[in-house]
Amino acid sequence: MKKFLSAASLIIVIIHLQSCDFSKRIDTSAAVKEMKMRQVKRILPQDITNKADTWGQEIQALIENPKNQISLDSIAKKFQVKIQSGDAENLKKLHKDKKILETLDALAYSQSLQQDIPPSIQKNSQGDSLYYLFIDKKSKVVLVGFSKSQIILNIDKPFIK
Template structure:
């Protein structure tokens, strides 16, 4: 009886080990990388603002570069943004957004006092767009309009938390 019990245990152990397929082992480091890549990412509001500021500075340099041969329309199409240029009062009439109109009023007043105006980022009233605003050498106001959804689609991967 003892021999048959031992034999039964031995046979069942061999069968259970035989049913395990060790050839299909998973590389755990690759699995961890895959899980991190598929993880839901979070983009913070300051990441969106920082990216709009960075893009605005790059586009401002491109616009102000004397060797630049691109028009504002072609830059607008290239970066998929809205660009408006002109005197503050003329731009105020073109924009229906109340918050942007207030900013343009303030810019017109500051320009009339010949003040130094640094570039700035402004949100529209709804909050779905950001505007990078700067003054060019001709004292024209340049509005670069960035849609938040466009920024999120093109944001750098390292910024995503």
């Protein structure tokens, strides 16, 4: 009886192993890469701010490059942003947003005291746009406006289907 049970067990194991098709195994490393690529990414507010800062620095470098022959409009189209340049008082006339007006007031005051003003990132009151502000070599305020939705689309562009 024991021989019969062990023989039956052996036959069941052999049948089970034959039913497994090892030729169709999945490459797990490739599967893991594919899953990571298709994974839904969480974009934090800090990621958006960092991207706006990075793009702002690129735009600032283009604008301040003495060899640059590209107009502000061309740069704005290339990066899909809004660029405004001029005195802080003139830029205040173009904006109605309270936060941006306060920032421009502060910039005008700092310029009147001839202080060194580093570039900064500001949000508008609604929070749907970010502005990269800097003072160019001609002492004009340059305001680069980024739409949050545009930043999100370009943060991880290769993975967005």
